[in-house]
Amino acid sequence: MLSKKTKYGLKALTFLARAEGDAPVQVGTIAKSENIPQKFLEGILLTLRKSGILGSKKGKHGGYYLRQDPSEIKMTDVMRVLEGPIAMVPCVSLNFYEKCDDCPDEHACSVHKLMIMVRDNTLKVLRNNTLADLSNTKS
C-alpha cells in the first residue's frame, strides 16, 4: 500500500509543478487545495526539502518551490524519499540492500527471483516518468 505520506507528497509536488511563476507557495495553500491536513503536509514538505527536491523560503511570504524543472524530477527519486525502497524485499533492493536472515542461498530463492522481476518493471515505470508527466493535465 502506498502511504498517505507519499500520496500527499505527490499531490503537493504536482500542485507546485502546475503553479505558474517561481514565487514560493505556502503549505496552507496546497493543503487547502488538495484536501490534505496542513500539519501533516508540513512534515512531508520538510522531508522533501531535506532531500533536496524542494527549496523553501522562511518568514512572511515564504513557502516552498521546486528546485528543478518538473521534467528533471524523476519518480524514482521522489518515491525513494517518500515511500522508501522501491523493491518489495530488502534482498532485491538496489539502494537499501539487506540480506534475509532466513534464506541460506539468495540465488536459489524463488521469492528473490520473482521480486527482482517486479522491481525491474516498477523501476522502468518510475524512471520513465517525471513530475512533468504527472502534472500534464492531458490524458
Place this chain on the structure above:
Amino acid sequence: MLSKKTKYGLKALTFLARAEGDAPVQVGTIAKSENIPQKFLEGILLTLRKSGILGSKKGKHGGYYLRQDPSEIKMTDVMRVLEGPIAMVPCVSLNFYEKCDDCPDEHACSVHKLMIMVRDNTLKVLRNNTLADLSNTKS
C-alpha cells in the same frame, strides 16, 4: 514491503511444487526446511487452503498438497490471497476498488495516473509467472 506471510507462503508453495510425488507434506517438514516458525506457517497454509490453492488431509500422515499443476498456479492469484490487492492504491485496484475520500476527480489525479502504470506493469509480471516458473531451479 512484502509481508512475511506472503514471503513464507511463496516459499512453502515452492517447496510443495518441488516435492516429488503426490503424498501430502506436513507443515513441520516445510517449516524446518524453509526456516519458518511452524505455528505461523500453519495459519498461512490454512488460508491458502481456504482460498482453494492448497488441499489438505487431516490426521496422521496428513498434510498439504497443491490442487493444480504448478504451471497452472498464477502468481496473481497467490499474491492476492496472501498479500491482498496488487495495486498500491485502492482507487486503481481491479479486484478491490474503492474511491479516495480526498480527490474530487479521479481522472485528474496525478497519483492515480502513475499508480495505474505501476499496477499494469506489476500485473504483467505476475500474470506471466506461475509457480512452475518459481520452482524451476535453473536461472
Place this chain on the structure above:
DNA sequence: ATTAATCCTACCGTTTTAGTAGGGATTACA
C-alpha cells in the same frame, strides 16, 4: 514590533504485523 511563514520535537490513538498459546477434531495404525 507585529505578523506570517517555515522549522522542529514530542506525543498519541489506531491498525497491522509477526508471531505464540492452547486446545479441538480427525485419521492412521498398532
Place this chain on the structure above:
DNA sequence: TGTAATCCCTACTAAAACGGTAGGATTAAT
C-alpha cells in the same frame, strides 16, 4: 480400542508503522 500424529480454530500479545496533532522556536517582510 487406544494412542500418536496431524490439521484446524480461536484468542492473545508485543512491537512497529501509520496518520495524524500540539506547541512552540526561528526567521523574515512590512
